[in-house]
Amino acid sequence: MADSQKPLAGRTIAFLATNGVEQIELTSPWEAVEAAGGSPVLVSPQADSITAMNDDWNHGDSFDVDVQLLAAEAKDYHALVLPGGTLNGDALRVDVDAVAFVKSFFEQHKPVAAICHAPWTLINAGVVEGRELTSYKSLEADLKNAGALWQDAEVVVDEGLVTSRNPGDLQAFNAKLIEEFGEGRHEGQTA
Incomplete structure (x- = not known):
């Protein structure tokens, strides 16, 4: 059992992102995972590095990729974070390997946290029907059309799915993802 100061000690957390990821939505949860004792790993379809964006318009920093998506398997991670960013979300939702990687976390009942435009990938993974979640406002109709129970709320938690x-x-997203990731598998977290 992890101690209360480091609830993610000994846990490896995948962050799936590609070029165009919203920088603060990558770095803030990453730092929260580290502060909670977890080991974040950047997984990407890109081989070497990705370039983040600030507010979808301005290039941000580059980040080294730890594991290329083709070599990544959900069984090697305790949980998954999907940072947002319009370009990132749009690219990942049509990447067959990214969609399969995401879906496998749900099949293994592992917690997943998605922010902003990241729930686009959840739609393509077929994991939102009947689930309570939120997203960037422009995804509301897409999520409802896919059967999600969309809410306009700071953070929504549904059986290990944090949005x-x-x-x-x-701040609320990071706190809830640490809590859910610390709890581990959720039987209601299914594909």
Whole structure:
């Protein structure tokens, strides 16, 4: 059992992202996972590094990829974080390997946290029907059309699935993802 100061000690957390990821939605949860004793790992379809964006318009920093997506398997991680960013979310939702990687976390009942535009990938993974979640406002109709129970809330938790709307929700998002990741598998977290 992890101690209360480091609830993610000994846990490896995958962060799935590609070029165009919203920088603060990558770095803030990453730092929260580290502070909770977890080991974050950047997984990407890109081989070497990805370039983040600030507010979808301005290039941010580059981040080294730890594991290329083709070599990544959900069984090697305790949980998954899907940062947002319009370009990132749009690219990952049509990447067959990314969609399969995401779906496998649900099949293994592992917790997943998605923010902003990241729930697009959840739609394509077929895991939102009947689930309560939130997202960036422009995804509301897409999620409802896929059968999700969309809410306009700072953070929504449904059986190990943590979602938030935008960078303004990061404090609540990070707190809930640490809590859910610390709890481990959730039987209600299914594909």
